[in-house]
Amino acid sequence: MTKKMTFNVVAHRTDAHGSTVTCKDASLVVDTDLQGRADAFNPAELLMAALAACIIKGIERVTPILKFNLQQVEVEISGVRQDAPPKMESIQYRIKVTTDESDHRLDLLHDNVKKFGTVFNTIAPGTDLTGTLIRA
Structure with missing residues (x-):
C-alpha cells in the first residue's frame, strides 16, 4: 500500500x-x-493562488518527463463568487508559456496540468473551472 x-x-x-x-x-x-x-490575500484569493501554484508546480513536474523546453510561465486567474450559497461559482485561468515547442506539445502540457494537479482536481468538480494554455 x-x-x-x-x-x-x-x-x-x-x-x-x-x-x-x-x-x-x-x-x-x-x-x-x-x-x-x-x-x-482573502480566502477566495488564497484558493486561486493555490490553483496557480498547483498549475506551475505541475508544469515543473512534467517538463523534464516530456522533455518540454520552456523559458517562462505565467498564470492569470479570475473568479466569480456566488452569494447563496456562498461559493466560487466559476474560475477562469490563462497559462502563458514562453516556449518554441509546437502547438501539439502545448496541448499535451495543458492536458497534463488538468490531469495531474491535486488542487486543480479538487476544485474542478465543484466549480465551473475553465482555461487555456497559450504561447506567450
Missing part, C-alpha cells in the same frame, strides 16, 4: 483585521477582516 501524502497548516487569529497561517518554516498574513484589507 502506498503511503499517502499529508499536509498541515495552522491558522491563528491575530485580531479582527487578520490572521496568520503557518506551514513548515513559512508564514503568511491573511485577510480575515470583514471589511477586507489590501495588503493580504
Whole structure:
C-alpha cells in the first residue's frame, strides 16, 4: 500500500483585521477582516493562488518527463463568487508559456496540468473551472 501524502497548516487569529497561517518554516498574513484589507490575500484569493501554484508546480513536474523546453510561465486567474450559497461559482485561468515547442506539445502540457494537479482536481468538480494554455 502506498503511503499517502499529508499536509498541515495552522491558522491563528491575530485580531479582527487578520490572521496568520503557518506551514513548515513559512508564514503568511491573511485577510480575515470583514471589511477586507489590501495588503493580504482573502480566502477566495488564497484558493486561486493555490490553483496557480498547483498549475506551475505541475508544469515543473512534467517538463523534464516530456522533455518540454520552456523559458517562462505565467498564470492569470479570475473568479466569480456566488452569494447563496456562498461559493466560487466559476474560475477562469490563462497559462502563458514562453516556449518554441509546437502547438501539439502545448496541448499535451495543458492536458497534463488538468490531469495531474491535486488542487486543480479538487476544485474542478465543484466549480465551473475553465482555461487555456497559450504561447506567450
